[in-house]
Amino acid sequence: MSGVRVLVGTxxxxxxxxxxxxxxxxxxxxxxxxxxxxxxxKGSPADAKRLYASQTSGWFGQLIQRSNDGGKTWExxxxxxxxxxxxxxxxxxxGTAHPWEFKRVWHLEPSLHDxxxxxxxxxxxxLFQTKDGGKSWTEMSGLRKHGSGPRWQPGAGxxxxxxxxxxxxxxxxxxxxxSAAGAFRSDDGGENWKPINKGLYSKYIxxxxxxxxxxxxxxxxxxxxxxxxFMQKHWDVMRSDNAGxxxxxxxxxxxxxxxxxxxxxxxxxETVYVVPIKSDSEHFPMDGKLRVYRSRKxxxxxxxxxxxxxxxxxxxxxxxxxMAVDKLDRCGxxxxxxxxxxxxxxxxxxxWTAAARDLPGVLSIEVQTLS
Amino acid sequence: MIRVVLPAHLRxxxxxxxxxxxxxxxxxxxxxxxxxxEERFPALRxxxxxxxxxxxxxxxxxxxxxxxLSHEGPDALLPEAVAKGEEPLLIIGAIAGG
Numbered sequence: 001m002s003g004v005r006v007l008v009g010t011x012x013x014x015x016x017x018x019x020x021x022x023x024x025x026x027x028x029x030x031x032x033x034x035x036x037x038x039x040x041x042k043g044s045p046a047d048a049k050r051l052y053a054s055q056t057s058g059w060f061g062q063l064i065q066r067s068n069d070g071g072k073t074w075e076x077x078x079x080x081x082x083x084x085x086x087x088x089x090x091x092x093x094x095g096t097a098h099p100w101e102f103k104r105v106w107h108l109e110p111s112l113h114d115x116x117x118x119x120x121x122x123x124x125x126x127l128f129q130t131k132d133g134g135k136s137w138t139e140m141s142g143l144r145k146h147g148s149g150p151r152w153q154p155g156a157g158x159x160x161x162x163x164x165x166x167x168x169x170x171x172x173x174x175x176x177x178x179s180a181a182g183a184f185r186s187d188d189g190g191e192n193w194k195p196i197n198k199g200l201y202s203k204y205i206x207x208x209x210x211x212x213x214x215x216x217x218x219x220x221x222x223x224x225x226x227x228x229x230f231m232q233k234h235w236d237v238m239r240s241d242n243a244g245x246x247x248x249x250x251x252x253x254x255x256x257x258x259x260x261x262x263x264x265x266x267x268x269x270e271t272v273y274v275v276p277i278k279s280d281s282e283h284f285p286m287d288g289k290l291r292v293y294r295s296r297k298x299x300x301x302x303x304x305x306x307x308x309x310x311x312x313x314x315x316x317x318x319x320x321x322x323m324a325v326d327k328l329d330r331c332g333x334x335x336x337x338x339x340x341x342x343x344x345x346x347x348x349x350x351x352w353t354a355a356a357r358d359l360p361g362v363l364s365i366e367v368q369t370l371s
Numbered sequence: 372m373i374r375v376v377l378p379a380h381l382r383x384x385x386x387x388x389x390x391x392x393x394x395x396x397x398x399x400x401x402x403x404x405x406x407x408x409e410e411r412f413p414a415l416r417x418x419x420x421x422x423x424x425x426x427x428x429x430x431x432x433x434x435x436x437x438x439x440l441s442h443e444g445p446d447a448l449l450p451e452a453v454a455k456g457e458e459p460l461l462i463i464g465a466i467a468g469g
Contacts, residue, residue: 035380059430059464060380060418076384076414080422 004326005070005368006334007051008342009038012360014053016071019355023332023346026355032074033065040107040321040364043070044115048368052118052134054105062104064120066134077134081105081122084141090124091153100124100144107321107364109164113171121161125152125178127190140190143176148195148212155179155215155234162320163219167226175229175244180215183231185244196244200233217260218320222269230272230299232262232320237274239299250299255286261323265348266331270298273325273333273349275318284315292335294349308352309343316341321364328369336362373404373449374459378431381419381462385412390459399454401433402445419462434461 006017013031032038036055044050049070055063062081065074081102092098103123111117116133119140126144128137152159160179167173174190177183182197195211205213215234222228231238231247235258238247251257256276265271272295278286285291290309293302316337326332333345340359345352372392377385385391393407402425409416420427425445427433432441436450436458452458 057380059378059428060384061421061428062417063384063414079417082423 007041009364010360014038044110047115050115056104084139123160152181177216182214199247252300260320324367378464430465
């Protein structure tokens with residue numbers, strides 16, 4: 001029987017939620033790595049039992065954990081993330097040059113085909129790769145060294161590489177995004193990179209249309225159309241139909257187009273989900289009413305989805321990696337909040353229930369669809 | 372044998388419940404003790420000191436014999452009582468949070 005495994009990274013440990021295909025009753029396993037921040041967990045598309053987790057702490061630094069049995073047991077892997085060659089400098093908040101310093105892993109993206117190959121997006125922004133299941137990590141330094149790196153600047157959350165998208169139709173193509181540098185693309189497997197930020201407009205930087213410096217919060221893609229990208233920027237929801245070469249604003253009738261998450265329906269490439277957040281100075285839903293918005297037309301026309309979500313007095317945030325979809329029919333949609341709730345819709349967003357209500361603040365959510 | 376007391380999270384990571392006893396080659400210093408600790412418990416590599424610079428992580432301290440040794444050089448000799456195993460070297464996580 002089909003089911004789902006939901007990998008929840010929180011500020012105080014990892015939790016694994018499981019359910020059958022109905023997705024109405026949930027078992028919660030955890031906390032794993034209790035007391036540690038789990039920035040991200042993700043399973044290999046090529047082996048559902050192979051999981052990777054980024055475990056981090058302000059006291060003890062970075063750990064990478066690997067499971068070979070779907071999260072029942074874990075093994076610490078290599079945690080040595082060393083920049084290639086001279087690390088160099090990027091801009092600090094005040095515009096001065098600041099040396100690149102590794103802080104943590106924000107996102108782990110396993111290869112679509114090989115369980116032992118994983119990409120890691122780190123702070124200070126860089127892309128690393130393992131080809132031996134986490135036993136060693138090597139920087140793919142073509143990104144950091146392509147030329148614009150000295151002009152990158154941290155966002156409020158740090159200068160993090162938070163989005164990694166692998167093109168399922170073109171194994172040489174990788175998209176990444178950095179806060180607050182923008183989106184970048186490689187067409188040769190990660191050797192060479194270029195900024196893909198044309199069409200973005202960010203009035204909080206000196207040149208609102210600069211090639212880098214944009215605070216991209218998250219990027220999503222439907223695997224059947226890897227040239228079409230959806231972006232939640234600091235402000236603005238954006239869309240590209242040419243693999244990021246140019247972007248168009250699709251905020252349309254959203255009540256606010258600030259937010260962090262964005263994702264695409266598993267079976268409908270024109271159906272997109274966002275969670276609007278009031279503003280960059282007030283990180284909570286407008287009017288205390290938690291709502292997901294769905295566009296079935298690839299943007300611009302959005303419908304409010306709130307059935308089952310708190311209608312008032314809700315002042316949580318939904319962080320950039322805390323939304324995911326499953327591949328069941330009907331598509332399930334999941335998101336986690338800084339208040340520790342994990343909300344689930346088993347009907348494409350029409351109605352919502354809480355799979356968990358009282359976890360630590362949720363940093364990330366990934367879903368595995370199990371057969 | 373050198374006795375080392377780890378903070379709770381690192382005891383979990385090292386899969387030990389109590390203080391650790393280490394055999395250290397040569398003089399007992401912060402460096403030689405952490406070298407021995409990492410050799411015996413590879414999962415601790417990078418958690419007490421940086422992989423490359425070997426600098427102590429800023430939110431960790433080294434205490435022994437009611438003294439804060441954190442700002443001693445990594446090659447300074449540890450107190451004789453620690454070297455003889457009469458007193459433990461305490462690796463302490465800074466009190467922080469709220």
